[in-house]
Amino acid sequence: MYYNGVYHEFYQYNPDGAFDPNDSLMNMVWGHSVSTDLINWIGLEPAIEPDTPSDICGCWTGSATILFGEQPVIIYTGLIDRKANQVQNIALPKNRSDPYLREWAKVGNNPVIQHVIPGLNSSHFRDPTTGWIGPDGLWRIAVGAEVNGIGTALLYKSKDFMNWTRIARPLYSNNALNMWECLDFFAVLPGSNNGLDMSSQIPSGAKHVLKVSINSCDMYIVGVYDLKRDEFVPDTVQDDNRLWTRIDYGTFYASKSFFDSKHGRRVIWAWSNETDSYSDDIAKGWAGIHSIPRTIWLDGDGKQLIQWPVEEIYLRLRESTLCRLTLR
Template identity: 30%
Template sequence: MNIILNKAREYEMNHEGAIKLQKPDFHLASRVGWMNDPNGFSVYNNEYHMFYQYHPYSASWGPMHWGHAKSKDLINWEYLPTALAPDQEYDQFGCFSGSAVTLDDGKHLLMYTGVKKVKLPNGEETDIQTQCIAIGDGVNYKKHPNNPVITADMLPEGCSKVDFRDPKIWRKEDGSYLCVVGNRPADGSGQVVLFSSKNAIDWKYEDILSYNGNRLGKMWECPDFFELNEKGVLLISPQDVLPQGYEYGGGNVTACLIGDFDNENNIFKEEINHAIDYGLDFYAPQSVLTESQRRIMVGWMANWDTNGLQNPGREWFGQMSIPRELHVINNRLIQNPVKEIENYRKNKVEYQEVTFKGNKTFEAVKGRRIDLEVIVKPSINCDEFSIKLAQDEVCYTAIKYDVKKSLLTMDRKFSGCRRAVLNEKSAIVPLKDGLLKLRLILDKQSIETFINDGDKAMTMLIFTDLNAEGISFFSDEEITLNLVKYDLVK
């Protein structure tokens, strides 16, 4: 084992004990140090494996390693030793995002972006980003002697040789392999390029799978492509997006492109696109096909513009979303928490057909590790309904619904944040058969909201002390409310 990798493994073992109690209970968090994008989300030897962008030595971004954990049920995660470290000439600046697949011989292959810095003739430095592989047994991985296996020299004229990263590999039914990689064309926007291989080692360029044309931000990071419910689905994470109504916020966002895919000729024709998550803290999603043929997605539950707000003085930063099961219905990506979370539900509390106006609380409806289902039927005169979560005398986070505008807003400006940053986000949510249906997963310092049976999702971190457990409801006019609340207990 090389010195750089061994150092990371020793460090995480020696430092993880002191921070265990700070972490969420039902979301995979960084073992120590910094976590961002999910990588290598895969099934290997009948277990789920999750790797992640990782800087073990501080709670801030640094030279990228791959952290590693595994799970039998997508909820309980067991940490494994650091899988990759920046220890080769071609990845000396970091082992950036990538994916994983199982080979015919039973080995586990990781595909990642290696980054190194080179000095230009004018004295400036630039990145060289290439795609590399490492093969192993689920714990230890050896980088391939042919690395890098995909280089920017394989791209057509006009494609950026600097922004070329985040390979997502998958296996076709005929046993061959495809991978998509994020790239920038000559117009400076974003695109996703496609490569093919017969053995996952020797690769050739195929085509541009999808092109941005400056319609949705700039560079398209972390692409993921799969077929689901007879549709082709491309997940992307565009950078530097200008807000587009309530569909896409500004900055770095996530988007889902849905269309037809010609499997024989590897041609994708986009029909529609929409946001994946309408909250503030969801990025770089990656999916896996389970052995039961479910498509499961997980994202990094953070925001590049506000990630420093929660880590002053802490030894760790970063967590993943609850894994979400996906479907495509009427050209829309539907997402709901995986059914496995229901195995951790305890202490059911239920209220049915409660009609009220003004403020309302319910006995035993409180907590910071809960699964809460709410169905609201507003009266014809109702303008506003809201839920306050993680509430005490000072702090709360609100979910507000403007009935007339069909506008759902998550608002954390009173959650304990002491910085002038964006703290609320909204989405257009029409009533469904006269009802608003919400499912809220709270896990210490995060709230994930699933709306109208998974039609939309909104994810947000909060900054509130864990002693703030109150939950209250408000309506300006009469409404009828049904709710079911469970504690989430390990």
Template identity: 30%
Template sequence: MAPVGWINDPNGFVYFQGEYHLFYQHYPYDSQWGPMHWGHAKSKDLIHWQELPVALAPDQVYDKDGCFSGSAIEKDGLLYLFYTGHVVEKGVTYQTQCLAISTDGIHFEKSANNPVIDAQNLGDKGDIHDFRDPKVIQHDEAYYMVVATKTASDEGRILMYRSADLLTWDFYSILLQGNKDQGIMWECPDLFHLDGQDVLILSPIQIKQAGLEYQNISSTMACLGQMNWQTGELKVETFHEMDFGFDFYAPQTTLDAKNRRVMIAWMQMWDRNMPTHELGHHWAGSMTLPRELHVREGRLIQKPVSDYYRELEYLYGFENISVEAKPVTFHKLIKDNTYLHLVVDLSQTASFEIHFAKSKNEGIIYSYDATTSEFSLSREKSGYQITGKEAQPLNKRRVKVPLIDNQLVLEVFRDTSSVEVFINGLATMTSTFYEIEKGEDISFVASEKAVIGSFEVGRVKISD
């Protein structure tokens, strides 16, 4: 979380000069969205972060109303930030792609040639009023930029530009275009190669619901396939929603020092009320834990970066707990900083439920239905109500996840106002919640008999 103010999309996530740098969309003067700056933090281990001065502020004619999202790349010992210059003239938005360069990763100078991609470079390939979020990558000897825009009929479109030096850019291709069911605009594209597949992740606005997928008004989608670098087109073989919670948007990845593909997302959602703003806490928005990505059976799989396990302090451990219709409750185990690992045998029951951070009247509810293989997360009875622009109130979501040898394996990272849930190594659910009553209990109940084989509770060690 930022020390104060509003944050949204992660920007410029990069490993540079021995440290991870994470920039983010930031309005430092209020806990609601305003003219965007680039906030900045750095870390040596992805766990302990140091706040740095604002890296970019809207102070030029081409970015006077906001330095919107973008990315970072290193070249010849310099750090290049690419971002969208946002300008509003007489109520009409114009967006172009801009560049700032740094020798130390902290102080940045905007290019005298900004914008490096403007309406002339865009031509009729997209909409200059919705043209944003450049992600720059290197392939072979060239640099490529993927940028989000849309068609004249409001379909998402990702464009690709090419450069030899990061300074001069030429249009290369339409990388991918969506259809009417896939949202009115795509945002925050990121293209990378992983485990033999080419992967494009993006964030569709107002994507149409499809079964259990895409129930938030805006969402994230992973498109997996094969890239044709000669034509600049991605042939998509499979695509799916990336996270089945309520608060996961605009993910961005980097290749880290260990050659891992690591991702961070904004842990919030557009068009929702923000209790921290409404309560006068002077901050809004946060980032997910860094997650390592892999491709498995045509799906993009997420897991916590392994570095976290070295920082875990295990506090309690239990084994072979039998759970039936009468709740089994453990008191005062769930704190603001809690790690939970749970392995449950569900071979003898149709349903299993966990009441997490439970108080007298509140709590997050996780449940598994063995008849449908669906895991659900509910924040319906957890603190301040969070509402959005979805057609129906949305505070419970489900995801289909098969058991492993009749077992449910859960990892939960709980911070003060968020939970990140990893389910059988196959799916994730990310959610914020803002308690009214402090809840520290955890309770288990099953329709028949479930056996908790192992139940561990710990916390991430935090230096004073």
């Protein structure tokens, strides 16, 4: 997220090492780094750690949303036991005057969303999206799930972002897929590289994009958001998920986008697992890197996402080139 002049990147981090074959997923914390230019980053202490009953076995993926009144809030998946049963929790910054928002506190009513849905696989119920506002003024999020063996984006509503009610109809589901990870849902204007803030009114003519992470790749479909039914309607229904469009054809997974209010753009980046062996990961001291942040938008015909490295990359490259030319 971008908040008060600072970019915050939160990410899955194992503080005990690059790889732990027994508990690599059961001791995840939320790593936290900050930047003012998307190039130079300062690593901070973890923002969220597994220390309450609602996340005691790991703090998994979630999203940051900035509420009215400039209140940042994190909603994330917590593992409540070694069977990987999952619930959704909320954390707030302890001190909003701290420019880096170093410390976060979990709310007292966690978990705010539990796995009490008929047919839900409670170990496949995770990764809530950034919140968005509906025409009724209520907040909405989607949570990836497997319900009766079907990949589903469950939809929840809230007035205060703390108390959530599930909508009977999912945001979208597809019986050709199982669990959907790392959902992302955002609005775009065809042919415009300006980003849209999902917490504001979306202009007419906008499309929506639903991105899911599955089968080691990130795939998306473009469509419209039916406000009356609270439902995502794809422009083209593809029952075979192999026909969905991929964001990237490399090792690019679990991507997440956010609206950058500083530059009026939507920025996306992802995790790349580098395809190294476990022994290599241990030797180098890390497992996985982050992709370069990219601006992402929809092409003019409204069918395909376009992406390009953020302009800060080029400004830095130009500065480096001029410096080398001067030294010569």
